[in-house]
Amino acid sequence: MSKSLVDLALFIATALVLKDTKTPMKGPHGVEFTTKRFLHRTVSLDHIKQVKNALNMTVNDVLLGVTQAGFSRYLNSRYAAGENRKDEGAKQKGHNNLPKGIRLRANILVNLRPAIGIQDMADMMAKTKCSNKIGDVLLPFTIALQDDPLDYAAGAVAHRILSNSTLSFSSLIGPLEEVTYYNHEVKYIGANVYGHPQVVHLHFQSYADKMTICLSVDPDVYPDPEKLLDDLEDSLKLIHDAVVDKGLSISRKEALSQDDSVHEMWNKLFRFFFLLSNRYV
Numbered sequence: 492m493s494k495s496l497v498d499l500a501l502f503i504a505t506a507l508v509l510k511d512t513k514t515p516m517k518g519p520h521g522v523e524f525t526t527k528r529f530l531h532r533t534v535s536l537d538h539i540k541q542v543k544n545a546l547n548m549t550v551n552d553v554l555l556g557v558t559q560a561g562f563s564r565y566l567n568s569r570y571a572a573g574e575n576r577k578d579e580g581a582k583q584k585g586h587n588n589l590p591k592g593i594r595l596r597a598n599i600l601v602n603l604r605p606a607i608g609i610q611d612m613a614d615m616m617a618k619t620k621c622s623n624k625i626g627d628v629l630l631p632f633t634i635a636l637q638d639d640p641l642d643y644a645a646g647a648v649a650h651r652i653l654s655n656s657t658l659s660f661s662s663l664i665g666p667l668e669e670v671t672y673y674n675h676e677v678k679y680i681g682a683n684v685y686g687h688p689q690v691v692h693l694h695f696q697s698y699a700d701k702m703t704i705c706l707s708v709d710p711d712v713y714p715d716p717e718k719l720l721d722d723l724e725d726s727l728k729l730i731h732d733a734v735v736d737k738g739l740s741i742s743r744k745e746a747l748s749q750d751d752s753v754h755e756m757w758n759k760l761f762r763f764f765f766l767l768s769n770r771y772v
Contacts, residue, residue, distance in 0.1 A: 691707065
């Protein structure tokens with residue numbers, strides 16, 4: 492209960508005055524009106540599930556760990572390139588160039604509606620109101636370079652809350668099998684957002700055996716977004732390779748028994764914070 496009250500206090504403070512640390516990844520006010528670039532990168536969903544099963548966590552836990560690692564590596568390279576650093580001797584590629592005590596938080600958005608499964612569109616629309624029910628949680632990221640890649644995975648008022656945090660994060664479960672649209676094969680699904688007061692939005696979209704990383708960035712703040720995608724992809728590879736090297740694996744039967752509904756888990760978590768914030772704010 493005490494931790495929940497602390498989280499609530501931080502949530503209110505963020506809506507009022509508490510901002511993330513000013514870094515090369517944090518944009519100025521008014522970024523919701525600037526031009527955005529949209530990029531994507533497809534990675535292996537099987538590798539993500541292998542890490543999930545080996546570490547006994549959820550797919551979203553792995554994605555958040557990969558994001559934390561990728562942003563740490565990217566921000567380290569930005570500082571190494573000379574941004575916001577005066578000590579030339581410390582700016583070395585491959586070394587830890589990150590300042591201590593960076594506050595960097597992700598605003599995670601989720602649909603608060605209960606999961607209703609796969610249904611015909613007419614039946615689904617008849618049961619569901621056409622309006623948004625979205626909750627958000629502020630999740631602090633540990634921005635640091637870890638010696639063990641598995642450490643990344645283990646650590647895993649709306650406008651003002653968004654503008655005072657650094658990035659927004661979302662993920663969606665897509666079709667389990669490949670689909671066609673008017674007899675054209677769908678290669679990937681990539682969704683994103685525009686018009687929010689943050690310079691970067693990161694969305695993970697699963698589709699069959701693939702996971703697509705969808706990125707929306709302000710090119711003035713992120714002049715090299717492909718490098719960020721490289722760091723995210725490399726971070727997944729590092730974490731996956733660490734699982735393989737350490738011989739961490741479980742049987743297929745155990746994996747299936749642990750493969751619970753990630754969507755329902757996130758719904759429960761965000762409903763809790765949504766109800767808590769409505770009660771105390």
